[in-house]
Amino acid sequence: MHLLRGAAGLAALLGLAPRQFAADSSAYVDKETGLTYASYTSDRGIIFRVAVPDTVPTSLVYDTVLQIVSPIAVGWAGLAWGGSMTYNPLAITWANGTHNVVITSRYAYGYYVPPVYPSSNYTVLKTGTHINATHWQITAKCTGCTKWGDDSTGVTTIDPKIQNTIAFAYSNTPVDTPADAGSSFGIHDSIGHPVFDLSVAENKNFTAAVAKLA
Numbered sequence: 001m002h003l004l005r006g007a008a009g010l011a012a013l014l015g016l017a018p019r020q021f022a023a024d025s026s027a028y029v030d031k032e033t034g035l036t037y038a039s040y041t042s043d044r045g046i047i048f049r050v051a052v053p054d055t056v057p058t059s060l061v062y063d064t065v066l067q068i069v070s071p072i073a074v075g076w077a078g079l080a081w082g083g084s085m086t087y088n089p090l091a092i093t094w095a096n097g098t099h100n101v102v103i104t105s106r107y108a109y110g111y112y113v114p115p116v117y118p119s120s121n122y123t124v125l126k127t128g129t130h131i132n133a134t135h136w137q138i139t140a141k142c143t144g145c146t147k148w149g150d151d152s153t154g155v156t157t158i159d160p161k162i163q164n165t166i167a168f169a170y171s172n173t174p175v176d177t178p179a180d181a182g183s184s185f186g187i188h189d190s191i192g193h194p195v196f197d198l199s200v201a202e203n204k205n206f207t208a209a210v211a212k213l214a
């Protein structure tokens with residue numbers, strides 16, 4: 001008798017089939033900001049979270065909220081909205097001593113320090129942004145992180161109803177000038193390409209809920 005009939009049979013036997021297309025993120029309800037996020041924890045324990053509105057226009061131009069929680073010793077932690085280093089909006093964050101947490105919008109045109117990208121704008125939300133002895137955390141609204149590109153590079157959008165690959169990177173080395181959002185910094189020590197399921201991160205009355213956190 002054949003116990004297994006190929007890969008499908010093996011997957012079914014091991015109970016793997018239903019999880020075949022599972023995202024790397026999971027839903028997280030944050031008591032402090034009151035928002036629900038898709039949350040992913042990278043190696044080194046850095047947490048990357050994204051929250052979206054429950055309804056978005058067909059243009060797919062809408063605001064998002066990004067939250068990053070990082071061990072204090074991390075030099076910088078960044079998120080790439082389009083899932084790769086180049087040709088998509090990047091958010092890079094770091095602690096400026098114990099004074100504040102910095103976020104900067106960048107865009108890489110190659111594998112070198114990404115220059116500032118003025119088409120994505122971050123508004124730091126006071127609620128959800130702080131530093132303590134072990135971690136720094138930032139919560140920021142992004143305007144312009146869900147659609148980018150042009151005719152030559154191609155236009156890309158983030159559809160919150162489907163799974164999206166969102167990349168991360170971090171370095172253990174501090175940025176060159178922590179007080180300056182325009183600072184340069186060195187290459188990452190680690191990167192990853194987690195798949196986010198943003199359908200679990202939909203928030204009702206998003207605009208009003210986010211405005212209260214500013």
Ligand code: HEM
Binds near residue numbers: 080086091114192
């Ligand atoms: C000084 C800054 C940086 C330098 C010099 C740098 C350099 C590089 C290099 C050389 C690679 C390897 C390319 C390959 O062999 O395939 C790479 C890959 C990668 N980098 Fe960076 N990087 C920097 C900043 C960043 C930032 C800020 C992010 C994200 C926020 C990022 C995300 C990635 C990712 C996700 C990859 C994997 C390949 C891809 O998906 O595009 N990098 N980087």
